Amino acid sequence: xxxxxxxxxxxxxxxxxxxxxxxxxxxxxxxxxxxxxxxxxxxxxxxxxxxxxxxxxxxxxxxxxxxxxxxxxxxxxxxxxxxxxxxxxxxxxxxxxxxxxxxxxxxxxxxxxxxxxxxxxxxxxxxxxxxxxxxxxxxxxxxxxxxxxxxxxxxxxxxxxxxxxxxx
Numbered sequence: 729x730x731x732x733x734x735x736x737x738x739x740x741x742x743x744x745x746x747x748x749x750x751x752x753x754x755x756x757x758x759x760x761x762x763x764x765x766x767x768x769x770x771x772x773x774x775x776x777x778x779x780x781x782x783x784x785x786x787x788x789x790x791x792x793x794x795x796x797x798x799x800x801x802x803x804x805x806x807x808x809x810x811x812x813x814x815x816x817x818x819x820x821x822x823x824x825x826x827x828x829x830x831x832x833x834x835x836x837x838x839x840x841x842x843x844x845x846x847x848x849x850x851x852x853x854x855x856x857x858x859x860x861x862x863x864x865x866x867x868x869x870x871x872x873x874x875x876x877x878x879x880x881x882x883x884x885x886x887x888x889x890x891x892x893x894x895x896x
Contacts, residue, residue: 751806753829753895755795760817764794767811767834767890768853769877770825778823780853787847787875792895793831796824808832811890826895833877833893835884845877845893854887855880 761779764770771789773779778791795804797817802824805814811832817823836848836856848854858876878895 751830751832751892752804753826753831755804755824755826756791757802757822757824758791760797760819760821760823762817763815763819764797764817764823765812765853766794766796766805766814766816767832768794769833769847769855770794770823770853771847778825781847782849782852782854784847784849787877790847790875790877792825792827793833793877793893794823795826795831798822800824808890812888828895830881830892830894832890833880835880835887835889835891837884837887839880839884839891841880841883843880845880846875847877851887855893 759777761773761777764780768780770778770791771781771786772791773781794816796802798821799818800816802822804824804826805816812834833845834854836850836854839857844858845855846858848856855877876896878893880891880893882891884891
C-alpha cells in the first residue's frame with residue numbers, strides 16, 4: 729500500500745506509480761475521539777480532539793479528512809482502495825487529518841462530480857453534496873460557507889463510494 733511519512737511541514741506527494749493522480753496536502757496531528765477510518769470527515773468533538781458526526785450543525789466545526797493515524801505509524805495512506813475500509817486510529821490515539829489539498833472522501837449518497845461537499849447526515853464521517861453555489865460563486869445558498877469541506881472531482885454512484893476531493 730503506498731504511503732508517505734509527512735513531517736511538521738505541509739507535504740506534497742509526487743504521483744504514485746499505481747495511481748492516476750497524486751494526493752497530498754497540509755496535515756495536522758490531533759487526538760481521535762474514536763477509532764477512525766481512512767477518508768472519514770472529522771469535526772472538533774472535544775478539547776483538542778476530533779471525531780465523526782452526522783449532525784448537520786457540526787459541519788462548521790470541520791477539521792478535515794483522516795489520512796493516517798497511530799495505527800499507520802502516523803503515515804498518510806494514499807491507496808484509494810483502503811479508504812472507508814482501513815481503521816487507522818485507536819480510541820484516544822492520534823489521527824493524521826488532512827486540512828487542504830487532494831485526498832479521498834467517502835460519499836453519504838449519490839453525488840455528481842464537481843460540486844461543493846459538506847458533512848453527510850446519514851452515516852457519520854461521510855460527505856454529501858452541499859447546496860449549490862450562488863451565481864457570484866462566493867457564497868453557498870442554504871449552506872454556511874464555513875461548512876463546505878471542498879469539491880469532489882469524481883462522481884459517487886452510491887453511498888460508500890470513494891471520491892477524489894479537493895479540500896479547501
